[in-house]
Amino acid sequence: MEVLLKFKLSEHLYLRDPEQTEIGKAIVSNAIVLIFEIGFEQFTFKKLAVKINSTEPTIYRYFTSKHKLLTYILNWYWSYLEYVCKMRLAEINDPTKKMMLILEIITHHADHHTHLHDYNLDHLHHIVISESSKSYLVKEVDEINNEMMFAPLKSLCLFISEVLLTLAPKFPYPKSLASTLLETAHDQQFFSEHLPKLTDNKSRNNHKDYVLKYLTRLTFSTITDP
Amino acid sequence: MEVLLKFKLSEHLYLRDPEQTEIGKAIVSNAIVLIFEIGFEQFTFKKLAVKINSTEPTIYRYFTSKHKLLTYILNWYWSYLEYVCKMRLAEINDPTKKMMLILEIITHHADHHTHLHDYNLDHLHHIVISESSKSYLVKEVDEINNEMMFAPLKSLCLFISEVLLTLAPKFPYPKSLASTLLETAHDQQFFSEHLPKLTDNKSRNNHKDYVLKYLTRLTFSTITDP
DNA sequence: CCTTCTGTGTTAGTAATACTATCATTTGTA
DNA sequence: TACAAATGATAGTATTACTAACACAGAAGG
Numbered sequence: 431m432e433v434l435l436k437f438k439l440s441e442h443l444y445l446r447d448p449e450q451t452e453i454g455k456a457i458v459s460n461a462i463v464l465i466f467e468i469g470f471e472q473f474t475f476k477k478l479a480v481k482i483n484s485t486e487p488t489i490y491r492y493f494t495s496k497h498k499l500l501t502y503i504l505n506w507y508w509s510y511l512e513y514v515c516k517m518r519l520a521e522i523n524d525p526t527k528k529m530m531l532i533l534e535i536i537t538h539h540a541d542h543h544t545h546l547h548d549y550n551l552d553h554l555h556h557i558v559i560s561e562s563s564k565s566y567l568v569k570e571v572d573e574i575n576n577e578m579m580f581a582p583l584k585s586l587c588l589f590i591s592e593v594l595l596t597l598a599p600k601f602p603y604p605k606s607l608a609s610t611l612l613e614t615a616h617d618q619q620f621f622s623e624h625l626p627k628l629t630d631n632k633s634r635n636n637h638k639d640y641v642l643k644y645l646t647r648l649t650f651s652t653i654t655d656p
Numbered sequence: 657m658e659v660l661l662k663f664k665l666s667e668h669l670y671l672r673d674p675e676q677t678e679i680g681k682a683i684v685s686n687a688i689v690l691i692f693e694i695g696f697e698q699f700t701f702k703k704l705a706v707k708i709n710s711t712e713p714t715i716y717r718y719f720t721s722k723h724k725l726l727t728y729i730l731n732w733y734w735s736y737l738e739y740v741c742k743m744r745l746a747e748i749n750d751p752t753k754k755m756m757l758i759l760e761i762i763t764h765h766a767d768h769h770t771h772l773h774d775y776n777l778d779h780l781h782h783i784v785i786s787e788s789s790k791s792y793l794v795k796e797v798d799e800i801n802n803e804m805m806f807a808p809l810k811s812l813c814l815f816i817s818e819v820l821l822t823l824a825p826k827f828p829y830p831k832s833l834a835s836t837l838l839e840t841a842h843d844q845q846f847f848s849e850h851l852p853k854l855t856d857n858k859s860r861n862n863h864k865d866y867v868l869k870y871l872t873r874l875t876f877s878t879i880t881d882p
Numbered sequence: 883c884c885t886t887c888t889g890t891g892t893t894a895g896t897a898a899t900a901c902t903a904t905c906a907t908t909t910g911t912a
Numbered sequence: 913t914a915c916a917a918a919t920g921a922t923a924g925t926a927t928t929a930c931t932a933a934c935a936c937a938g939a940a941g942g
């Protein structure tokens with residue numbers, strides 16, 4: 431089963447819409463593989479051009495910089511996550527179960543949804559963990575933000591915060607907790623894999639399992655008034 | 657009142673110890689100012705050399721790369737934070753008050769300790785917020801970690817986790833919560849300043865105030881068994 | 883059928899970056 | 913006074929991030 435997912439992303443992210451052409455899609459899907467393999471610092475348009483049997487100027491006709499390309503990929507990912515959350519939560523009524531499913535989805539605990547689309551989800555998830563903060567931790571963050579380039583992340587965060595509010599209507603930090611859960615899902619998995627002394631995961635593997643349990647405790651304790 | 661703080665940092669971080677010479681100290685303190693001003697991406701050894709009226713090769717005799725220099729600065733910061741925590745907690749007996757003081761220190765809520773040393777603490781704090789994850793979110797993280805270059809962060813995290821354990825001896829995630837608090841202190845302040853829709857701070861300023869209150873709720877709710 | 887337009891390939895080039903090599907000079911120390 | 917260590921000065925390399933100019937191929941339209 432192949433499903434094509436397309437999301438409307440901010441036009442400030444690209445010069446030419448990569449979804450519209452074969453070469454555009456090749457740029458994005460191969461960029462995901464390449465950034466996964468060598469990391470964002472080592473990633474260059476030159477290397478990507480070689481990988482897709484094309485040239486640098488062609489890539490520059492789609493994206494003005496590698497930073498914009500990364501931001502484009504991350505926006506696709508945030509849009510995708512929100513879509514998956516909304517799909518899968520639609521069948522559930524119990525708010526607690528809804529929240530637990532959100533935690534499963536953001537930790538990729540049980541990835542039911544691989545191979546359903548153009549991009550390699552496993553690579554994408556690793557990129558999100560290791561590189562996502564590099565898209566906003568830059569001096570130009572305010573200008574980028576003004577051009578709606580973080581809208582999908584904010585939208586996802588809002589969605590999660592609304593589920594939190596159904597569980598605890600008086601909880602004063604729903605959006606901060608939502609963004610903390612998203613960030614913590616990433617950095618605790620990174621720590622568990624690379625800096626395990628910053629976590630309590632004894633097993634040296636089962637990282638997603640560990641992170642899911644930790645986030646579950648964090649969430650449900652925090653929204654319960656002490 | 658001037659106090660000189662020196663910490664023993666991993667020798668893998670530098671070629672020549674910058675604490676030992678005037679030019680070494682100038683490199684570090686001016687790097688902090690320059691990274692604060694233009695961000696780590698725009699920061700180059702060439703620009704730093706101009707600022708200290710020296711040349712690139714001189715800086716390269718101290719640090720092999722700008723990434724190592726950033727890691728050196730962050731290590732100094734983590735060592736400093738642990739030192740401040742231990743100093744100020746020594747006079748306190750109540751574990752709850754200890755933990756609250758830790759939260760004040762890591763959010764820099766009431767910076768009693770500016771101007772006490774060589775480096776500009778305010779600039780340093782901004783660097784930690786915006787750039788610290790760039791020191792470990794790299795492909796080479798495992799090799800860097802093997803060379804003890806994150807020891808001060810782990811040590812600080814362990815210290816906080818021990819305080820958490822005195823408050824809640826059965827809490828199963830003391831180290832993960834400690835690392836989460838450190839990370840969240842940074843990204844919630846960044847979000848509050850630049851992406852406020854990811855937080856619930858209504859005031860558009862008082863960022864440290866907001867983050868401290870949020871972290872306090874997060875901490876004391878989480879360690880309380882639900 | 884010819885034209886036009888759009889997208890891509892090709893080649894070339896620039897300024898800046900991240901380094902390294904060499905050698906002369908200064909400086910503190912024995 | 914002699915010596916080694918640190919620094920300065922100069923120069924150079926490979927790579928990166930990006931741009932310019934032009935040729936070509938294919939589709940669309942008259």
